[in-house]
Amino acid sequence: MRRLWFYSLITIAAIASTASAQTFDVKTTTLKNGMKVLVQEDHTIPNVAMYTFYRIGSRNERPGTTGISHFFEHMMFNGAKKYGPGEFDRTMEAAGGSNNAYTNRDTTVYQDWFPRSALDLVFDLEADRIENLSFDPKIIASERGVVASERRTSVDANNAGILFEQLYATAYTAHPYQWPVVGWMVDIENWTMDDLKHHFEMGYSPSNATLVVVGDVTADEIFKLAQTKFETIPSHAPPPKVTTVEPEQMGERRVTVKKYAQLPIVMMAYHVPESASPDQYALTLLQTILLSGQSSRMYQRIVDKDQLAIGINGGFGFSFDANLFNITAQPKAGVDPVAVEKAVYEELDRVKREPVTDQELEKARNIVLATFYRQMSTISGRANTLGAYEVFFGDYHKLFTAVDNYNKVTKADLQQVAQKYFGEKNRTVATLIPEKPPEKTDAPKPAAPKSDPAKN
Amino acid sequence: MTRHLAKIVLFNLALTLAFTLAASAADTAAPTLKLPPYKKVKLKNGMTLLLVERHTVPLIGFHAIIKAGGVSDSIGKDGTASITANLLRKGTKSRSGDQFSQELDFIGGQFNAGASYDFTTLSAQFMKKDINKGLDLLTDVLMNPTFPQDEFAKLLKQRQDGLKASKDQAQAVIGTYFNAYLFSGHPYGRPNGGDETTLAATSRDDVLKFYQSYYTPGNMILAVAGDFSTPEMEKLVTQKFETWPARTSPAINIPQPAPFTGKKLLLIDKPDSTQTYFQIGNVGIARTNADRVYLNVVNTLFGGRFTSMLNSELRIKTGLTYGAGSRFDQRKVPGPFLISTYTKNATTVEAIDKALEVLKQVHEKGVTEEQLKSAKNYIQGQFPPDIETAGQLAGLIADLEFYGLDRNDIDGLYAKINAMTVADAQRVIKQYYPLDNLVFVIIGKASEIGEQVKKYAPKEDTLKITDPGFAVGAGQQAASK
Numbered sequence: 049m050r051r052l053w054f055y056s057l058i059t060i061a062a063i064a065s066t067a068s069a070q071t072f073d074v075k076t077t078t079l080k081n082g083m084k085v086l087v088q089e090d091h092t093i094p095n096v097a098m099y100t101f102y103r104i105g106s107r108n109e110r111p112g113t114t115g116i117s118h119f120f121e122h123m124m125f126n127g128a129k130k131y132g133p134g135e136f137d138r139t140m141e142a143a144g145g146s147n148n149a150y151t152n153r154d155t156t157v158y159q160d161w162f163p164r165s166a167l168d169l170v171f172d173l174e175a176d177r178i179e180n181l182s183f184d185p186k187i188i189a190s191e192r193g194v195v196a197s198e199r200r201t202s203v204d205a206n207n208a209g210i211l212f213e214q215l216y217a218t219a220y221t222a223h224p225y226q227w228p229v230v231g232w233m234v235d236i237e238n239w240t241m242d243d244l245k246h247h248f249e250m251g252y253s254p255s256n257a258t259l260v261v262v263g264d265v266t267a268d269e270i271f272k273l274a275q276t277k278f279e280t281i282p283s284h285a286p287p288p289k290v291t292t293v294e295p296e297q298m299g300e301r302r303v304t305v306k307k308y309a310q311l312p313i314v315m316m317a318y319h320v321p322e323s324a325s326p327d328q329y330a331l332t333l334l335q336t337i338l339l340s341g342q343s344s345r346m347y348q349r350i351v352d353k354d355q356l357a358i359g360i361n362g363g364f365g366f367s368f369d370a371n372l373f374n375i376t377a378q379p380k381a382g383v384d385p386v387a388v389e390k391a392v393y394e395e396l397d398r399v400k401r402e403p404v405t406d407q408e409l410e411k412a413r414n415i416v417l418a419t420f421y422r423q424m425s426t427i428s429g430r431a432n433t434l435g436a437y438e439v440f441f442g443d444y445h446k447l448f449t450a451v452d453n454y455n456k457v458t459k460a461d462l463q464q465v466a467q468k469y470f471g472e473k474n475r476t477v478a479t480l481i482p483e484k485p486p487e488k489t490d491a492p493k494p495a496a497p498k499s500d501p502a503k504n
Numbered sequence: 505m506t507r508h509l510a511k512i513v514l515f516n517l518a519l520t521l522a523f524t525l526a527a528s529a530a531d532t533a534a535p536t537l538k539l540p541p542y543k544k545v546k547l548k549n550g551m552t553l554l555l556v557e558r559h560t561v562p563l564i565g566f567h568a569i570i571k572a573g574g575v576s577d578s579i580g581k582d583g584t585a586s587i588t589a590n591l592l593r594k595g596t597k598s599r600s601g602d603q604f605s606q607e608l609d610f611i612g613g614q615f616n617a618g619a620s621y622d623f624t625t626l627s628a629q630f631m632k633k634d635i636n637k638g639l640d641l642l643t644d645v646l647m648n649p650t651f652p653q654d655e656f657a658k659l660l661k662q663r664q665d666g667l668k669a670s671k672d673q674a675q676a677v678i679g680t681y682f683n684a685y686l687f688s689g690h691p692y693g694r695p696n697g698g699d700e701t702t703l704a705a706t707s708r709d710d711v712l713k714f715y716q717s718y719y720t721p722g723n724m725i726l727a728v729a730g731d732f733s734t735p736e737m738e739k740l741v742t743q744k745f746e747t748w749p750a751r752t753s754p755a756i757n758i759p760q761p762a763p764f765t766g767k768k769l770l771l772i773d774k775p776d777s778t779q780t781y782f783q784i785g786n787v788g789i790a791r792t793n794a795d796r797v798y799l800n801v802v803n804t805l806f807g808g809r810f811t812s813m814l815n816s817e818l819r820i821k822t823g824l825t826y827g828a829g830s831r832f833d834q835r836k837v838p839g840p841f842l843i844s845t846y847t848k849n850a851t852t853v854e855a856i857d858k859a860l861e862v863l864k865q866v867h868e869k870g871v872t873e874e875q876l877k878s879a880k881n882y883i884q885g886q887f888p889p890d891i892e893t894a895g896q897l898a899g900l901i902a903d904l905e906f907y908g909l910d911r912n913d914i915d916g917l918y919a920k921i922n923a924m925t926v927a928d929a930q931r932v933i934k935q936y937y938p939l940d941n942l943v944f945v946i947i948g949k950a951s952e953i954g955e956q957v958k959k960y961a962p963k964e965d966t967l968k969i970t971d972p973g974f975a976v977g978a979g980q981q982a983a984s985k
Contacts, residue, residue: 095885141809145885161886163885204778205674308776311668378665418629425563
């Protein structure tokens with residue numbers, strides 16, 4: 049009997065939570081210089097997550113200075129007027145805080161995580177670098193080495209990284225999404241001081257920024273701090289509009305990378321629209337049905353049934369401009385990547401030809417809802433997600449209506465977007481083909497152990 | 505692209521701190537730290553159940569520890585614990601692997617299982633509304649797995665190809681090579697996930713035997729955290745699990761590893777390398793070492809955060825690398841201490857020299873009062889977000905239980921940190937940071953760096969990245985079969 053009672057309790061909770069997703073009370077203000085501030089109070093832990101979003105990324109770059117947004121992100125930690133080189137990190141860590149930042153094609157985002165006791169200090173640190181960043185040639189030279197090392201680790205020493213770069217460079221012919229966020233190595237080596245200063249002036253106007261603060265604070269105190277520390281920073285023109293629109297692709301494009309490796313990789317990508325497009329929700333559900341979890345169509349077919357690859361994943365992210373929906377698989381040893389491609393295309397044809405099942409659609413909605421809760425379970429996740437919705441959808445409220453929007457999508461909608469985007473003419477394929485190790489150079493070979501069995 | 509890779513983990517993975525704190529007191533008084541109240545229940549069949557509430561979002565997290573991991577693999581069958589964990593979801597008495605995946609994904613649930621050295625972990629997360637279904641799935645894979653032969657064969661092939669993919673990426677495998685070389689002959693030196701030779705030698709029977717020996721209620725800790733009321737959840741979980749018959753599991757004794765005396769160096773040739781990856785270290789400390797808190801404070805300064813001594817010298821001042829750090833992997837018996845970084849081929853020696861210089865300096869100069877204060881603040885400021893979610897809390901309390909620790913480990917932590925002196929720091933540096941006895945493992949382009957790195961040790965061992973296994977001599981065994 050008690051068991052039944054408990055079950056019924058859970059059923060009630062279930063109805064309550066599926067009716068609409070949980071919302072969080074967000075307060076906002078816009079400073080006189082145009083900087084928008086979002087605050088969400090949460091006193092669960094005595095900590096604060098502070099995210100500053102700048103609407104500038106690699107799409108605002110040009111050939112010759114690719115990667116400068118990301119490099120600039122690094123420079124934001126290397127000294128300003130009040131807090132000199134190294135002081136930003138040293139001061140923040142000594143007060144119990146930590147930080148990081150990330151750059152993508154559209155935005156540059158600065159993240160601070162700290163105990164509330166460091167609140168005033170963090171605002172002081174942020175204001176100093178936004179207003180008075182310094183450009184020391186010696187530090188620029190050293191940071192160039194850091195970024196080159198980052199590129200070697202994320203691209204050169206990572207076969208998927210190399211291939212992904214080629215995929216984008218091939219799929220885009222006109223639009224700036226064609227170059228890598230980290231930048232081409234030759235550009236990393238050649239930026240000038242003027243390029244950096246120009247980038248700062250272009251991207252870092254307060255009117256180009258959104259500040260999101262979540263945690264053990266009150267909205268009033270954050271608004272007051274923002275007014276004191278940020279409002280006096282003068283605004284200026286935002287980055288020039290990116291007017292280039294990638295022309296419609298008129299036939300499949302293929303690119304190969306041949307290098308030393310033990311296993312091949314294959315990536316397939318289709319042009320899809322930007323986040324603000326009405327197709328966003330249908331595409332996200334389709335991505336979930338195709339690629340999320342071991343019950344997904346691609347995993348079932350490619351990894352489980354046909355056993356063609358050791359793994360398959362993909363999807364698309366938020367973007368200002370038309371994006372790529374990509375599918376990446378690592379074929380098993382001895383499997384021709386073309387066989388993997390063929391199976392992927394058959395699965396895509398199937399979602400074009402026949403509607404997904406009711407069960408699949410409901411599953412996708414459930415996964416999207418659970419993902420939403422996971423993002424909301426930390427102050428950091430909430431700050432990042434609120435900011436991303438504000439920036440990419442123009443309004444953070446869209447975060448809380450997203451679940452309802454997913455519920456409105458029909459099976460016919462899914463079939464329609466599949467037909468619209470997953471066509472052969474809209475496709476770019478990148479394949480990494482393993483090569484044997486480079487021939488022995490005349491450089492001395494390390495002494496082999498006596499027992500080396502592989503010696504020839 | 506990020507500025508630096510995810511926050512360097514101060515304590516063991518998943519081992520972070522939980523606390524409750526009067527938020528209003530944060531500005532003035534020194535912060536205090538207390539685990540939220542949690543309940544420990546022993547089921548009749550011997551299973552340990554831990555319950556803690558977290559109501560932020562309607563999610564419920566499970567974290568189970570089976571007290572046997574890679575260390576308990578039979579000799580020559582490395583990877584058995586890990587394969588066993590991976591196969592749990594691939595078929596039960598009433599569900600095929602397919603059905604399990606369909607049902608799990610349908611409710612937006614998450615399920616992960618894997619083995620580390622000391623134990624096997626299962627973690628799962630469900631929305632509150634789906635708790636009955638979630639528990640049904642979890643109990644089914646734990647109590648009724650059938651390990652179908654075709655699923656076993658499929659996984660084995662994936663693992664074998666997965667090894668090739670991993671060896672294409674130095675960063676993914678350097679830790680396995682380092683453990684194999686440092687702990688040569690000790691269970692901690694064996695590859696948890698198996699290698700080319702041991703996978704080929706492992707059969708479904710080995711998996712079945714592992715499951716039958718170690719997956720027993722008395723050998724399991726289950727922590728549940730999230731949006732529920734404790735008495736109700738206790739009742740529900742008890743009902744589900746007490747039908748699992750009690751069985752005895754063999755005791756596991758892991759020998760104390762001996763630190764390496766002298767210097768030795770292993771170079772793994774990866775001919776396409778543009779960057780050299782290296783780890784340097786020796787045997788460190790156990791999870792229950794009495795000095796662990798002091799070492800966590802010291803290692804924050806040495807190699808555990810962005811402004812650490814290592815990252816300052818190798819990244820901030822010189823631009824040699826994107827990141828450098830150090831850590832003590834704390835296990836049942838002493839795990840490794842290691843320094844870890846990477847740099848372009850041409851600066852390999854410069855970076856290794858610099859790392860050794862930083863190690864020497866911490867021995868000679870110790871830490872200052874100001875540095876100590878900074879590290880204390882940093883740890884206390886960074887802990888709370890590490891125990892924010894239900895999943896994190898469940899992981900922490902299960903971990904404490906496994907290592908025979910209790911809530912005092914957490915509740916007394918801030919007091920212990922705040923009482924630490926510069927003299928305490930100097931003592932633990934001398935005692936636990938290696939200086940003259942060092943093990944080096946390097947993955948890079950041998951034709952460029954092979955000669956140069958010989959200077960670090962009297963003997964240079966070498967492997968090719970394509971050689972089977974991770975240990976010197978492993979390839980020899982493979983070839984002779």
